[in-house]
Amino acid sequence: MARTVIPFGPQHPVLPEPIHLSLVLEDEKVVEALPTLGYVHRGLEMLAVKRDYNQMIQIVERVCGICSMIHSLCYCQGIEEMMGLEAPRRARMLRVVWSELHRLHSHLLWLGLFADSFGFESLFMQLWKIRERVMDLNEATTGNRVIVSVNVVGGVRADLDEGQVRWIKDTLVEVEASIRSLQSTIMNDSTVCKRTKGIGVLTKQAAHDLGAAGPMLRGSGIAQDMRQLKYAGFDELAFEPVVETAGDCWARSAVRFREALQSIDLVRQALDKLEPGDLAVKAKGRPEGEVITRVEQPRGECLYYLKGNGSLFLERVRIRTPTFANIPPLAAILPGLDFADVPVVVLSIDPCISCTER
Amino acid sequence: MRMLPTVLANLFAKAATRNYPHFVRESFEHARGELVNDIKGCIFCGTCARKCPSQCLTVARGAAGDKTEGAWTLEFFACVGCGVCVDACPTRCLSQKATHRPVAVERAVITLTGRLPERPARKDNAAGKAADKTEA
Ligand code: SF4
């Protein structure tokens, strides 16, 4: 049987972001998949030498549009560690609120795109309709819809008043009800199961060996979530990582579905624990030294390496995003699949290429 | 099939989308939109320009040869609406409206000019300068 090479991406109807895969096919079966990256490199890390460490907050937020808040959270957390600051309790709880709202809308976005990847348009639109409510929560409480810009070194810049807390809680009740009403569709619908169950299986061992991250890792049965590190306000919240064991596309979507509900629960817990207090401590001095800090993003573990030299400008910022970790597992699970399943499997890692390339 | 109840409910519900731009949703109260400067209150200190992460602000003192005049320039298409300048402004003359600027087809900047605040009394000034010199 002669082999054919099919270029998949960077422009493809199913791909929200540009990744290129050279798929080597034998008949309809994929025998090899070679990923190529580098279409949206923006050099954001390099900007650290031109913008001072406070301005970098708004820059790292732009690494990823979907989990912008969590990027700046990770960055601020690193700088705070370097400067020996601790954010006040209220700020840490508010960080949890906004970062979980981001996770919630990110997972709803992904579930929608995933439904779209196997042609389930009505589910896609329904999920995005729900997501819009969460975006409204972001916009009304912070001022911006997507890139919320609430973190500063030492705390947060925005606050929630009583009315907003009540409104968030009320809205989340409705959002939760509408997500739950789709549970049987996402988990048990025959169309969905046919396209996702047993497809693109990543075994527990392979997930560990290839260094998968986030829902990809937890979908394969490894209970690892950076929120277990208890950063921000997570030390006071009840939290258990969501785990599925099947390792296929269905398991990954089940993890994200359950995490969306878990995020709602975490937002509620954090709102209940809000107590009046300061929003930020004043940052004095300049960052000096080296720091590695990690947070859990919707797509998995995100790592920041920061190096300061006692001046206003950092010497080095290095960002390792979760999609980068998930590309080797993706390349490992594609061989052996039918060509028609490739879009579903590629989407199932929740690729965020612009944050991979920064 | 399991989606059917939702689909039917949607079929008989009113549309989830709006007929934009004929119908625009009202902005939220604290939405960060168009940046405006009440130039009468501006002292041209340049704090906003130093803090702005996208470097879209410039503040010049003594612009156009007039030592008593200052200019505040905003390249508003480069502004990302983060509100850092609003928080940093010492005189609170900067603010953000809840609505956005309309889209445009041409690049533009906004320049506002105003009078610099009165200098402190001569004597202090001269004393300050003398001190500077001795230090150097
Ligand atoms: S920070 Fe405020 S007072 Fe200072 S130059 Fe900017 S707008 Fe004017």
Ligand code: SF4
């Ligand atoms: S809102 Fe942000 S980007 Fe816009 S001028 Fe102010 S500091 Fe600069």
